[in-house]
Amino acid sequence: MSHMNYQGNSRPRANRWVPRPYDRNRDWRQYDAPSGRNYERRSDSYRPSSRYQPSRSASPPDSNVGTKTLESRRDSRIDLQQPSWGAPAALPASQPHQVVPGIIMFVPNDLKVKDASPSRLLRQQPWVNDRATGHPVAVWDTYEHGGELIARCLPLTSFTETRVEDKYVSRAWKHWLEYVPIKHQGVAVASDANMPSLALADGESMSKLTYVHLDHFFDIEARFLDLSSRNARYGMHLEDAALSVLVFKFHQFISGEIKRPSAKVVSPLDSYDDKAPVEELARPKLNHPAEQARVNVGRELEAARHRAAGTREWTGKEPLGPHQQAQQDLRARM
Secondary structure, three states: OOOOOOOOOOOOOHHHOOOOOOOOOOOOEEEEOOOOOEEEEOOOOOOOOOOEOOOOEOOOOOOOEOHHHHHHOOOOOOOOOOOOOOOOOOOOOOOOOOOOOOEEEEEOOOOOOHHHOOOHHHHHOOOOOHHHOOEEEEEEEEEEEOOEEEEEEEEEEOHHHOOHHHHOOHHHHHHHHHEEEEOEOOEOOOEOOOOOOEOEHHHOOOOOOOEEEOOOOEEEEHHHOEOOHHHOOOOOEEOHHHHHHHHHHHHHHHHOOOOOOOOOOOOOOOOOOOOOOHHHHHOOOOOOHHHHHHHHHHHHHHHHHHHHHOOOOOOOOOOOOHHHHHHHHHHHHO
16 A cells, blocks of 8 residues: 545635634434444534546546536436534544544554554454555544544555556456546546546645555544645645545445455455454444435436446446457447
């Protein structure tokens, strides 16, 4: 795993927020914690961006899709009800910055994992290995447990600045579906599997070509995460629409809509003998209203992108890869 990048422009930067005590929001709700106790999920300040920047596919051009258009379409099969805005929760005294869904954070190099970790959650997740440290992560959700803020993370990787297709050659194309590219220097990343490109807010960009890895996700106490040296003054964030698309792709992955190829590397989706709390951490259920809304919006955005570009969504369950299928479709039309 190595460093990665993002860009976009709808979520406010962390340096524009002045951390201060907030009154508990009325929208807070009680949920069951992975350990069986209750935890409170932070009121989620979520609203999709009016601008979504899809990836450049191998054939038709890009298209810009606005959620307002999607909401007004009569043939839409998805209810795009949005959660209301709410005040952020109070930060722990030890947390100097806002850790919110969509922010790019950094796992310190010297953070121990497994039994030696100071993080209770890292000790509970056997799939977290030494390669999880020293790299950036995208926070896709947060919640509070025992008075402490918990970040739910997806790792970022750059494959030494090469495309994922060069890492996993054509015979292993199904692996491509585990990696969602981040737009690089304002340009969508070409994807042979028609994956979307995610935009970072405020026109930011990662320093390298970067992908969000849908596998090897983990929960961690937010106090153990840092802003990278490049993010020291503020936090880079995914655009709201990009976060919706990412959560939708993550939902597809953990629910089995996207097939995970067999691999030697330990994954959260491997079997852990149904032992709680590991199973809850390994197979999170996206059933919170804000998460459901993101999945719905992301699904609509992706469906609209494919319709506009004349492409299709790949799941990894097809017998043919994208190139072989395209050739077969071409021959059928001749």
